[in-house]
Amino acid sequence: MQSLLDEIAAEALADPNPGSVASYIPELAGIDPHQFGIAVALANGEVYSAGHAEVPFSIQSVSKVFALALALGRVGDQIWRRVGREPSGLSFDSILLLEREDGIPRNPFINAGALVATDSYLAGSQPREALGELLRFIRAAADDERIHINERVAASEIETGHRNFSLAHYLASYGNLQASVEKVLGTYCHQCAVEMTCRQLALAGRFLVDAPRMPGLVSVERRRRINALMMTCGHYDGSGDFAFRVGMPGKSGVGGGILVISPSRAAIAVWSPGLNRYGNSKLGTEAMERFAHRTGWSVFGVPHREG
Amino acid sequence: MQSLLDEIAAEALADPNPGSVASYIPELAGIDPHQFGIAVALANGEVYSAGHAEVPFSIQSVSKVFALALALGRVGDQIWRRVGREPSGLSFDSILLLEREDGIPRNPFINAGALVATDSYLAGSQPREALGELLRFIRAAADDERIHINERVAASEIETGHRNFSLAHYLASYGNLQASVEKVLGTYCHQCAVEMTCRQLALAGRFLVDAPRMPGLVSVERRRRINALMMTCGHYDGSGDFAFRVGMPGKSGVGGGILVISPSRAAIAVWSPGLNRYGNSKLGTEAMERFAHRTGWSVFGVPHREG
Amino acid sequence: MQSLLDEIAAEALADPNPGSVASYIPELAGIDPHQFGIAVALANGEVYSAGHAEVPFSIQSVSKVFALALALGRVGDQIWRRVGREPSGLSFDSILLLEREDGIPRNPFINAGALVATDSYLAGSQPREALGELLRFIRAAADDERIHINERVAASEIETGHRNFSLAHYLASYGNLQASVEKVLGTYCHQCAVEMTCRQLALAGRFLVDAPRMPGLVSVERRRRINALMMTCGHYDGSGDFAFRVGMPGKSGVGGGILVISPSRAAIAVWSPGLNRYGNSKLGTEAMERFAHRTGWSVFGVPHREG
Amino acid sequence: MQSLLDEIAAEALADPNPGSVASYIPELAGIDPHQFGIAVALANGEVYSAGHAEVPFSIQSVSKVFALALALGRVGDQIWRRVGREPSGLSFDSILLLEREDGIPRNPFINAGALVATDSYLAGSQPREALGELLRFIRAAADDERIHINERVAASEIETGHRNFSLAHYLASYGNLQASVEKVLGTYCHQCAVEMTCRQLALAGRFLVDAPRMPGLVSVERRRRINALMMTCGHYDGSGDFAFRVGMPGKSGVGGGILVISPSRAAIAVWSPGLNRYGNSKLGTEAMERFAHRTGWSVFGVPHREG
Structure with missing residues (x-):
């Protein structure tokens, strides 16, 4: 997992086209778009991270x-x-x-x-x-x-x-x-x-993961339903595309953060402040596509294959 | 599984309010709405069914x-x-x-x-x-x-x-x-x-299940993507609600059939010709909600719990 | 003219169905809908009126x-x-x-x-x-x-x-x-x-009439253009209908007033607080249709026929 | 009138930017946009014309x-x-x-x-x-x-x-x-x-003019109402603008023709095949604005001033 995250972070940080930072919130307009962080909080309690995973950002719509x-x-x-x-x-x-x-x-x-x-x-x-x-x-x-x-x-x-x-x-x-x-x-x-780092956001997202050690803040039924809503509505008019490419429930924010849930395994947080045309993090979305492809964690495929 | 299906079929057939049959296709307008069938084709090759699972119906948008x-x-x-x-x-x-x-x-x-x-x-x-x-x-x-x-x-x-x-x-x-x-x-x-029975439709749906013995008609990648589209777009303006209630990719037809995929386990077909206000099978949708609740097969929860 | 206005006012006040008063502005909600006034300010300086033409009302969108x-x-x-x-x-x-x-x-x-x-x-x-x-x-x-x-x-x-x-x-x-x-x-x-009576509103509307003695508050060109806008846009999504029935530029308000311009002859004000489905005065609109029919003042017909 | 039309035609034909011919009807796509005709059929029976007033064109939506x-x-x-x-x-x-x-x-x-x-x-x-x-x-x-x-x-x-x-x-x-x-x-x-020349179209339009010698094909009431519809709806989403600029009822066609009615005086036809962004004749609309300004025939001003 660590080497996967390192690889993904390296690729993202090497991308010459990180998208444009949202300009309509003056306090956020000045942020350097060439930043990228990722963190994964596994159901077993382990946490992995790479890139600017300790830089706090505005979670906005997350x-x-x-x-x-x-x-x-x-x-x-x-x-x-x-x-x-x-x-x-x-x-x-x-x-x-x-x-x-x-x-x-x-x-x-x-x-x-x-x-x-x-x-x-x-x-x-x-x-x-x-x-x-x-x-x-x-x-x-x-x-x-x-x-x-x-x-x-x-x-x-x-x-x-x-x-x-x-x-x-x-x-x-x-x-x-x-x-x-x-x-x-x-x-x-x-x-x-609210401000968090990728690491904090991944940890906070664990309440939507269905596993014994996770924080029991909402019932199993409700957890599933929130995940369902994130899948169908979490990325505005780019929700269908995110489901198609990544295959996991996620919620993006205009500050460049995305919280993604692998329902039985992990909560994942990515952050990069440049946005694509839907107003979702450009590098973050691309990184999550790569992550899903490499891990096979799409909810639409077989869950038990990956190591 | 068989007893679960029997139970679900019995409940559906006892419902006094099966919705209204679509009237705009004259050939379909005369069908008795008090019918209900369900069939499950498991990844291991077993097939279970209950109710009118052998009655052919028009699959329409499925x-x-x-x-x-x-x-x-x-x-x-x-x-x-x-x-x-x-x-x-x-x-x-x-x-x-x-x-x-x-x-x-x-x-x-x-x-x-x-x-x-x-x-x-x-x-x-x-x-x-x-x-x-x-x-x-x-x-x-x-x-x-x-x-x-x-x-x-x-x-x-x-x-x-x-x-x-x-x-x-x-x-x-x-x-x-x-x-x-x-x-x-x-x-x-x-x-x-195209006309099929629930049993035939469940079997036909297996090409979207990610398991060794399934018909290999499309690649793993494409299978996941079709499932993703079924999740976000399979029930028109009732897609979000189906994801929220059932939590599995599905595609409905105005003939009253719904094909639902549990990506790693099974293809499921339900049929009942009465429709709800979105134009999706009323009893079929309710039955799938019960089925999902009883099996825990929502893709948004833990997949390995059920036997 | 006086007998025509008397006749129109009598007919309006006898109508058992005056429409409903707008309820969303609390101060206006309590007004008795069984009221009707009309006033005509002619280019030659004469003013005629009938009904509740001296009752002040809220001109709202007029x-x-x-x-x-x-x-x-x-x-x-x-x-x-x-x-x-x-x-x-x-x-x-x-x-x-x-x-x-x-x-x-x-x-x-x-x-x-x-x-x-x-x-x-x-x-x-x-x-x-x-x-x-x-x-x-x-x-x-x-x-x-x-x-x-x-x-x-x-x-x-x-x-x-x-x-x-x-x-x-x-x-x-x-x-x-x-x-x-x-x-x-x-x-x-x-x-x-702003509050006015029908008489005051008719007099105020004279600045849109193209005649020697009228108040010269806007240029001829601008007067025509404001009249054109009142014709095509003066009654919201009922503008086409007003042009069709009345054939003169008009602007209505949710208080039940309507200001209508006969470009070379007169400014007319009607008021009745009950509204039709477009939010325009019901009795006021009907009265103006009768007025236009009787006077032949539609801009879409021959102007010089009527005495 | 003749000298006015000559002047307007000369100005139009000198315009280097006549708009683009509609391309979606292949038969019309090849027409030279540098053409302009105008004709006026007066209530007294006289007909004046200038430019390409004898060239037949496709009247389309007119x-x-x-x-x-x-x-x-x-x-x-x-x-x-x-x-x-x-x-x-x-x-x-x-x-x-x-x-x-x-x-x-x-x-x-x-x-x-x-x-x-x-x-x-x-x-x-x-x-x-x-x-x-x-x-x-x-x-x-x-x-x-x-x-x-x-x-x-x-x-x-x-x-x-x-x-x-x-x-x-x-x-x-x-x-x-x-x-x-x-x-x-x-x-x-x-x-x-249907194909007509400007001269023919102006003559055909006389049935909407309210004068003794005009062809009595529709009743006075209906004539007014058709004129009202032409005023509010005759130029699609450019109707308000035409009323604002020209102030007379008109109906345009994608072939470049416009029929305009001065209700008590005349029917006017202009034609020039290049279109503006609303799909109405560019030079034709501009010519009508000039015509209305020069004659004072706007229905929103005083009708009896001009000779």
């Missing part, structure tokens, strides 16, 4: 996985009255299908749906408390108390997040927000601004 | 899986220049996204994309020859020479298929058909009119 | 005509870089086409386009000053210093206007607002909350 | 005006159950809104709606008879028996008209065609292939 888990813990299957479970076929911040469907977002991994999840785990409490609970969840999953929120990034997103404000007001106009737009957006932008 | 496999065999990855790999988020015969995307259908499992696949395996030959090849493929997969096309159903679909003619002319207007609209539609409607 | 005139006065044809001149084919607060067209609203009479017009006449000044200028414009046109803004209605709209906030943030996300979302919305909601 | 008049004569206001009266906001052959609205086209001047009009005047008769009636209508309006259909153009359109076949099958799938797709399309393509 946080939607934790937010959904927390919201499900709070309100259970009630949440499915307010958000769907279908791929949207459109980009992450699209408002189009929202209008066709009376304010019910397509799924909890596009921005509109994630706002509903945030509103669900807010559930009447103050943003500060809710964010505290979210951090406790992530820290417990990763077994690492150092994980924190970057306040400057959060502030930067609140200031420039007109598109998210637009989505939130849109939801509110259909009565699909319980807290105020300001509270939901404030919480949401802080949640996106 | 044929799109065989058509795609054949088209990939003919033209290889060239096909991805003419059709995408993303869920559409819209119904099976929608023309909406086609217009937004210059005549490139979203994926090969919605009607527009399946027409491109049919055009691809036609590849200059006559419909009769191409359909002969398709039948040979299906018969080889199922190891059953009796599988045939119901000519009356095919004729009925050609006569009433204005929506498909509309899609085909639309594709042609963008230069995304090579054969004539008439040839493509004629071939497509015959392909949809 | 204000978009004054806002556009003011914006054109401020920034001239520059405004057409930021907003189109085409009917939208969709409802007044739709966000759909906005997404297809990169933040350029279809026309200045749907809400998104009107927000751009408001932003244009704000032009760096404070909302209070800009609203002062708008009131001066309207008062000059109507020659009536009593016309004012209803602060409670404005406050009510700001509080509940999630859809408009959504549109404004959407525009801002494309850089198509210069002032802050809060300033634009605040100004917009006050502009919509 | 024929939709005659088709609608004929359909209204056949089925009356029943047609409005099958087609709307609203601008579509989309291009001439769009299928998008059709899907949102259950097979009811937006208006009779986009292709889908024109197919419904053609189906309406077919009304059970054979294409040959129906086309005979259409020609009689046009010849009577123009008082010219030489007007005919170009069979080669019609055949060329039938052969390459995949988009129109798509629309027709789409309508048929919703039950919104009474005749067969083949008959409707055959008739429609012949109707589009």
